[in-house]
Amino acid sequence: MMKFFLLPMILLGLFASAMAAQHLPVSHGPDEGDGGRFRPVVLGVGDTLDLPDGTTVEFVALLEDSRCPADAMCIWQGQARLQFEHDGEPFVITFQGPDDASVVLGGYGMQVLDVQPYPLASQPHDPADTEVTVRLFAPAS
Secondary structure, three states, X not given: OHHHHHHHHHHHHHHHHHHHHHOOOOOOOXXXXXXXXXXXXXXXXXXXXXXXXXXXXXXXXXEEEOOOOOOOOOOOOOOEEEEEEEOOEEEEEEEOOHHHOEEEEOOEEEEXXXXXXXXXXXXXXXXXXOEEEEEEXXXXX
16 A cells, blocks of 8 residues: 555656756856856856956855755755855855845856755765856846
């Protein structure tokens, strides 16, 4: 009896995860007229991104990952809290999805598009192995 209950739950979790991955608005090339500088970039823990104004952003740590694991059923989608530093000044972005995870740094915006690996209850991962996909953009004036 338990097998019949678990299989639909696992399939539903995998389907929801696949649908969420298709929702990401990742650009597949440079924005119009920007010379390619606003392409998505993947940062691992400790990696830095040079901003056009000469400052840098470092991905410091995954502080929290309460996103619903792909192999579980949850009543809340959860969130990932990400710590960055902009020229040594710490800041945190809370990621629930790419539509609400952006910050303005100097004259540019930075949007978090994705956080990987996506959690699995059956296979926990080391937070130090986390990678974030970010994209710079020129905020509206």
